[in-house]
Amino acid sequence: MSEIATLTLPDGKRISLPTVVGTEDEHAVDISRLRSETGYITLDSGYQNTGACQSAITFIDGEKGILRYRGYPIEDLAKHCSFIEVAQLLIWGELPSAEQRAHFSEILAEHSTLHEDFRRHFSGFPVHAHPMSIMSAMINALQTYDLPGMVIDDEDQFERVSGALISKVRTIAAAAYKSSIGEPITYPRYNLKYVENFLHMMFSRPFRDYVVTAEASAALNLFLILHADHEQNCSTSTVRMVASGGANVYASTAAGVCALWGPLHGGANQAVMEMLTYLRTSGMSVQDYLAKVKDRTAGIRLMGFGHRVYRNFDPRAQILKGACDNLLNSLHISDARLDIARELEAAALSDDYFISRKLYPNVDFYSGIILTALGIPVEMFTVLFAIGRMPGWIAHWKEVTADPAGRIYRPRQIYTGPARREWMNRFQREKGTTDSRGFTVPDDLLAKPMAQ
Numbered sequence: 001m002s003e004i005a006t007l008t009l010p011d012g013k014r015i016s017l018p019t020v021v022g023t024e025d026e027h028a029v030d031i032s033r034l035r036s037e038t039g040y041i042t043l044d045s046g047y048q049n050t051g052a053c054q055s056a057i058t059f060i061d062g063e064k065g066i067l068r069y070r071g072y073p074i075e076d077l078a079k080h081c082s083f084i085e086v087a088q089l090l091i092w093g094e095l096p097s098a099e100q101r102a103h104f105s106e107i108l109a110e111h112s113t114l115h116e117d118f119r120r121h122f123s124g125f126p127v128h129a130h131p132m133s134i135m136s137a138m139i140n141a142l143q144t145y146d147l148p149g150m151v152i153d154d155e156d157q158f159e160r161v162s163g164a165l166i167s168k169v170r171t172i173a174a175a176a177y178k179s180s181i182g183e184p185i186t187y188p189r190y191n192l193k194y195v196e197n198f199l200h201m202m203f204s205r206p207f208r209d210y211v212v213t214a215e216a217s218a219a220l221n222l223f224l225i226l227h228a229d230h231e232q233n234c235s236t237s238t239v240r241m242v243a244s245g246g247a248n249v250y251a252s253t254a255a256g257v258c259a260l261w262g263p264l265h266g267g268a269n270q271a272v273m274e275m276l277t278y279l280r281t282s283g284m285s286v287q288d289y290l291a292k293v294k295d296r297t298a299g300i301r302l303m304g305f306g307h308r309v310y311r312n313f314d315p316r317a318q319i320l321k322g323a324c325d326n327l328l329n330s331l332h333i334s335d336a337r338l339d340i341a342r343e344l345e346a347a348a349l350s351d352d353y354f355i356s357r358k359l360y361p362n363v364d365f366y367s368g369i370i371l372t373a374l375g376i377p378v379e380m381f382t383v384l385f386a387i388g389r390m391p392g393w394i395a396h397w398k399e400v401t402a403d404p405a406g407r408i409y410r411p412r413q414i415y416t417g418p419a420r421r422e423w424m425n426r427f428q429r430e431k432g433t434t435d436s437r438g439f440t441v442p443d444d445l446l447a448k449p450m451a452q
């Protein structure tokens with residue numbers, strides 16, 4: 001039986017509220033009866049203390065730097081799994097058997113191409129269009145080709161649609177890139193695995209095949225696994241919100257892409273690289289840059305630092321930092337921005353501004369260096385994040401839509417606008433007797449409100 005919390009309100013009313021305990025001993029007060037029984041709601045700007053749902057997908061302990069998908073530590077998954085196995089784990093709750101893996105790979109291969117009519121949409125965008133714009137529009141448009149009836153009837157169809165989305169999001173990303181550089185779109189190949197196929201579609205050209213190295217595919221596989229889910233972050237919460245209204249999985253995940261784009265969320269990986277490039281080209285010292293960040297008037301943040309949940313370290317950043325060193329060494333690449341990143345990290349971690357606010361490098365701090373080493377252009381960084389996050393979004397869409405007790409997400413608010421006002425006609429509102437065309441307004445018009 002759950003323990004009871006008691007809340008005493010300013011009007012003297014007391015309410016007993018049940019508490020909920022999660023698998024990992026996280027505690028919550030269930031306030032679902034609060035408004036109906038007291039008239040009060042809770043106010044929690046930015047949802048810092050609000051549990052919006054119960055979820056069985058991902059566990060994070062921000063104090064201890066723990067991240068687990070369906071119970072498995074991220075470090076183990078990153079070491080032993082392919083991105084597609086992790087996708088199946090997130091969506092269906094278990095790591096796949098050999099048979100399940102082969103079956104899902106077949107679905108991915110079958111659905112890797114885009115309908116020929118669909119490919120024409122790419123030429124409708126201006127060449128400078130940001131690939132995140134193209135991505136969100138195209139995922140939404142995919143539904144009209146893949147799921148014209150808009151309803152998923154059974155588990156097999158859900159599996160097919162999930163596979164199609166995971167497979168095609170990568171084809172769309174590569175096609176958006178090819179269109180932006182004026183090259184023909186490259187078709188996927190049946191014999192290539194997920195990550196290799198993406199790199200092939202990104203970099204093969206009609207007159208020259210791109211040779212995918214084991215190092216490049218391992219680094220991208222790792223990047224995608226580390227981005228595959230992160231419980232109730234901004235984009236996933238958006239997907240759940242849209243799904244709760246009954247929208248299909250294409251519309252819901254397209255909304256997730258839009259939410260991901262912002263520089264405080266998925267767009268941070270692009271912003272980090274731009275920051276490091278600025279430091280390299282301008283020659284500004286790390287200390288001067290940090291001084292600008294701390295002097296809040298410049299309005300800049302140290303991108304790739306800080307996290308709403310992680311208050312000690314982000315385990316994804318630690319894994320990526322190691323991978324970054326290995327990749328650059330194995331590819332014999334030297335990038336001055338990696339040295340600047342290391343210098344920035346060391347300086348920030350010994351600076352009281354960052355220490356006192358518990359700000360540490362997050363997943364985006366080193367990911368841009370890896371993507372750059374793989375030849376991915378900076379505008380594509382957030383798109384790569386979206387490819388990685390797709391299985392997580394689908395898993396959350398499934399969790400919301402499969403919940404028999406599910407209700408539409410609809411937060412309340414505390415209204416702070418004007419109290420009730422008397423309606424006045426336009427002339428009264430303009431407070432003069434002459435209207436904008438220079439006509440004098442008759443007094444009787446001002447005297448009483450005009451009929452609509």
Ligand code: CMC
Nearest residue numbers: 263264265266268301302303304305306307308357362363
């Ligand atoms: N640089 C400088 N100051 C910072 C930073 C930063 N990167 N992040 C937070 N702060 C300060 C902030 O100004 C505030 O200071 P004060 O208490 O004096 O007003 C304090 O630290 C707390 O910040 P907050 O904005 O209340 O924290 P939050 O939990 O709302 O924001 C965050 C989290 C990730 C949006 C924020 O840390 C940030 O803007 N970081 C830079 C952008 C970034 O790297 N985003 C990627 C996040 S990881 C990928 C993902 O999952 O999306």
